[in-house]
Amino acid sequence: MKISTHLEETVTELDRRFKDCGDVVRRELDISGRKVYVAYIDSMIDREMVEGEFLWDMMYKMGPLPEKNIAAFLQKNAVATVDTKTVDALEDAILEILSGNTAIFFDESTEALIISSKKFPSRGVQNAESEVAVRGPKDSFTESMRTNTVLIRRRIRDTRLKTLQSRIGVRSQTDVTMMYMEGIARPEIVEDIRKRLNGFQIDGIFDCGSLEQLTEKAWYSPFPQFQTTERPDKAASALMEGRIALVVDNSPMVLLLPTTLNCFFQAADDYYNRWGIVCFVRILRYAAAIMAMTLPGFYIGVACFHPEMLPTSLELSFAATRMGVPFPIPVEVILMELAFELLREAGIRLPGPMGSALGIVGGLIIGQAAVDANIVSPIVVIVVALTALASFTIPNEGFASAFRLVKFYLILLASFLGVYGVILGMLTVLIHLASLTSFGIPYLMPYVAVKADENRDFQDGLIRMPLFKIKKRPIFSQRSQRIRYRSEEEKDVFK
Template identity: 40%
Template sequence: MFRFLFQQARRKRMLGQGRNPLGSDRQQFASSHDQSGTAISSSVAINTTYIQQLLGSPSDLLIREFGAGPRNHRLVLVSIDGLADKNVLNDDVLGMVQSGDWLQQTSLSEDGEAVLNALHHHVLSVNGIDRVSTMDDALLGVLSGNSALFVEGSIHALVLSSQGWKSRGVEEPQTEALIRGPRDGFSEDLRVNTTLIRRRLRDPNLRMDSMRIGRRSKKDVVIAYVQGVVHPGLVEEVKRRIVTIDVDDPEGSGFIEQWIADSFLSPFPQIQNTERPDKTTAALTQGKVAIIVDGTPFTLILPITIGSLVQSPEDYYTDWIISTLMRMLRFTAAFLATFLPALYIALVEYHQGMIPSKLAFSIAGSREGVPFPAVIEAVLMEVTLEVLREAGVRLPRPIGQTIGIVGGLVIGEAAVAAGIVSPIMVIVVSITAISSFALPSYTFAITLRIIRFGIMMAAAVFGLYGIVLAYVMINIHIVNLKSFGIPFSTPFAPFFRNDWKDLVVRAPVTMLTRRPQMMQTSDEVRMDKDEGK
């Protein structure tokens, strides 16, 4: 019943029908802000007053009024200090307008529309110029870092490309470090991120469709895909879900990821986030879609499967044998990070006969004097480790690393010395923590950490039978989970033989001749020489 109710609520939200009691007010707000808006007046004084009143005359609002031509024709340049590049405004706008003899003609000096056309086509040397007819379009350009030029007697304005705010440069990704591979990563600047993708993928079929979301923030979003490779229905579905975002400010790519995901009840990530341009480019060539959001260095890749969460870009920069061994090691680390504490609880509490005799005697001796059962012991250590890990993230980086390592050693040693936990429990928890760090996807590692506690409780109640039941339930959930129509368990189930070449085993590059079959791409061949078939 609860699942049905959640599905109904999600369907209403995705269709844009779920309204709160203030729906009429919201519609009225949308009609006054999101539609055509106020027309530009032929008087620059009225336009200037309108902008000042609407923005509240902020201290960073720059209004430069000047004259040009023999009759001192009146012009006004509006921009935001800190968002617009002053060099562009001084050299390419003010300098070009005031230094030329383009207004010597009498007709231009009297006709505002003629003056604006002359500025647009013959005078201004700004790279990007848009002609707008509403104040909303002009203000949106100004608030986006551009500048608006108003001409006396004209009912249009020119929005000039002059964005020049300070931004972080291209640096090495912090969350996805590689030993061998490119060192550049996405930044918070949307244009820098799109440039990094185009620099690697020089395909004329690469499409970057721009959208604006957020009722107030008007945040820029780019949907990137390769036309002729991606399935057309996937692009349409992504755009449909993004259009349904109806909030004041979608706070970064994480908010969009939660909004457009298939199931909000699943702890598994259904959309992958990355800081790496090479990883994004590789996903685009496989027929996937990337969502680039202004103001965040994390790009979204979709759809994904459980296998893609264990893969790393470094797998394709090294030999296939090494990459295969590393992938097998990651799958093993994922298993240990999920089931190792539960296996310890089940074997110690219920199935001591399955432990070798010498190891059983060693465990029994180490647990001598421990006042808690194995499940309480494991929960205490796991919770302590999670608290240390969270504290290490929040503290400054040098201090955080010290707290995470030294704090774990000190607390573990003190707990063993006090007889609260056994040394074997400290070893189990340490192996579990190290295994979770071996996974390339941070969100996937967090998911396994959450699931681990549930499996531990199942092992404490039913032993190995509880672990098996929990494993079956997890698999049922994964099989039923989808990411934009693609089963999350693909290519395990449903089974695609050709996709197994790049799953647990990474086949030689000469055998990776086809794109993933599960993506149903328009162009399946990625190499002319099809040696893998």
């Protein structure tokens, strides 16, 4: 619907659209003999700028308004902000009002002046909670999309950092920004993301998690094909590697893609510490991930099906601890695992490290009570506690949840097939991981298709070489833009 030249018709239509919307401020003014209608949403705008500067100047400082092109005249002579535009469709004007801008309509004009006046109530930039780093920046993303893009652009001062903004959600009209480094990111991946974002319609998007589920292809997999982060430095580093960041308004998390299994084992402060310490910690993370997935299943398989694998004294000790326990070993393990999982879910609702403390300490307390009541054996409590500790070492919560789910799959196989079932289950998981891709990138890179990048990605895989040795970007980037570091003796590759 086009804006009418008769202001009364426009006002009537706006009143109809915003009926029973008490937070929408609307007022008709008479400025120099011309009727003007102002509309905005209360507490979503900078009232000092709109009312204290713009409207004040229009009413008390400006002379007569022109009969034609009044919006362009005000843009040039009355509006202090540069971020203004004109629209001729009433739907566009209403969308701008709902987005936090101010719309001004004029009599005998088919255009409305839109002033960028957004000032949403939001929390300030705070410390990261789920990705705590001892060394490095402490700031984290917030629920404001524009604040998040600024936090990234503050770290990458390059005009080749592109930000493509769109709106998703028929009713929510949620702002989504795709950020990438032009010349480094692969154009085919950028285009693929555009198609996926435009390939569906939905009522509303309120967090990046919803967008992730709607755009991933292997929806049946427990392993995420998007990486989430709340750290601006991690997002900026990913962009410099040729990856793409999706910033969703109202979400304190940013999606990074493509991603591989190796990316989930890389913590933000890995690149701020000495390489020897980082290598040691990386190896621990991989070992802990395998332990979190397989330890309960192996215990069931050995204790129930292959006790001959244990020394006689250890087997007798296990048997003594189970005297009087009414449940078989698989049931003991499942009961304790469920208890730890329930405590972990409860702990997620607590701030900071309190959640992890509740998951471990609370689980041990319950385990000790179960041992005292002769419901489970002490060895089961030890196995489950070690499994929980191992899962906490995985830097990404979404990725750790996949191992927690696979753990129960292996427990069930071990309960029926023993150690053979655990090995069979691990083989099926490995085959599944080998079949996954993230926007065309194999999920197990750099451990598969090693010749695709001349084995260069191994330098930041299970171990991390010194930074001056990691001279090339990973497989995500364009082949012509792989080099990212040079010494003084080498040719300047950044021109």
